[in-house]
Amino acid sequence: MANSASGEGVAERIVRVLETFGVDRTVQTASEIGRRAGLPSSTAHRLVDELVRAGILERDDERRLRLGLRLWELAQRGSTALRLRQAALPHMERVQAELREHTQLAVLEREEALFLERLSHPEAVSNITRVAGRLPLHASSSGLVLLAHADPALRERVLGSPLRAVGPGTVTDARALRRLLGEIRRTGFAAAPGSIEAVSTGVAVPLRDRGSVIAALSAVLPRDAPIAPALRALREAAAGIEAGLRAARED
């Protein structure tokens, strides 16, 4: 259907157009979109016009484009991410009120940790994650929990590929990482001091549904803060979220 000369479909070209938008680039011209998506100018202009008609992009008075609210609405409405997030939010609020640090919810997506939600406290320590942001599985505490419980084939793929250092404490040695993942499965939590940023320690616990780990719940603490209180709050929240997911299924 509607393939270009390269054999790429329109849906893939649309995704390439959407990918040119980001947290730091919410407004662009059609020409900028075309250049960044690697599309010929006439193709880019036609596709942008079509996306505006469909409500996926919006054009302002200066003919600059931004993502349409309609896209957000469509993605949001039918998404399983939204369900998990809604089940988790009240419990995350409780964790955050208690710890007064960042509290986050992440899932495994295309071999990375994708952050579905983040609650922040104005006085919390530094934290580079963003809602809809990603971090490598081996680097963040959430990613480590997801990796520890991932499909063994995926785990071996990650262990077999180069492990980039994100922070000064990132575990980049495959053997050390394998030991760490076993420990996370045994103890039921991951602590990652300085793995993302030197000043902070991530602490994460798994969230289970129907027996499988579906997400990680984490907090970002100052580097030398005790982790026991955070771990207690996260575990209590995880149990609450899991009970909520079970109850929603039985409705």
Next chain:
Amino acid sequence: MANSASGEGVAERIVRVLETFGVDRTVQTASEIGRRAGLPSSTAHRLVDELVRAGILERDDERRLRLGLRLWELAQRGSTALRLRQAALPHMERVQAELREHTQLAVLEREEALFLERLSHPEAVSNITRVAGRLPLHASSSGLVLLAHADPALRERVLGSPLRAVGPGTVTDARALRRLLGEIRRTGFAAAPGSIEAVSTGVAVPLRDRGSVIAALSAVLPRDAPIAPALRALREAAAGIEAGLRAARED
């Protein structure tokens, strides 16, 4: 580009496919999607295959389809809705902790109030709004605030069209609605007792950015609760959010 016989573009067909998913229908077969989107079966199957390749849809082991996390991520990352929501969330949490009722954030989208966020309290009164849900402008307190401050042409269009009753207290008389909108502009808030549900009263205040009303912040109270405390909390939160938006711009 890639037009069907009807002259409809692929982007519009993709939107029709995405529209078949919703809060109560997160999993479908390709045939169900085709039927609900009004597409010929072969077209639907080809389009679904293409959307799966692009990551917009995901297919499970039973070949059933759901919206891909990739779509959520793309929509979320570059969206202005996300920025507003992130600026508002901590303030909404404070309102909700104080009132212990639903707290909501809505924007004007295609002549309806679109809800970007909703925080709920387990013991709060009934509330039919959902994240990414919509309500008519004339019926919800948020919608009334948005309508009172909307472009005059839009306001006249709404006043000139049939005003459907949603709850027992919905204002459906155009002259009464016009008076109400004037009052909302004068007093700076909307109260809508029984306008959506008999048991509750919505209270909403405008959120301004660069001098324009960009959203409405609201709480849903039991029908006969005093509105003054809610109004105070909402106004304080609105001022905080507006200051946050200004500060973010100056960064």
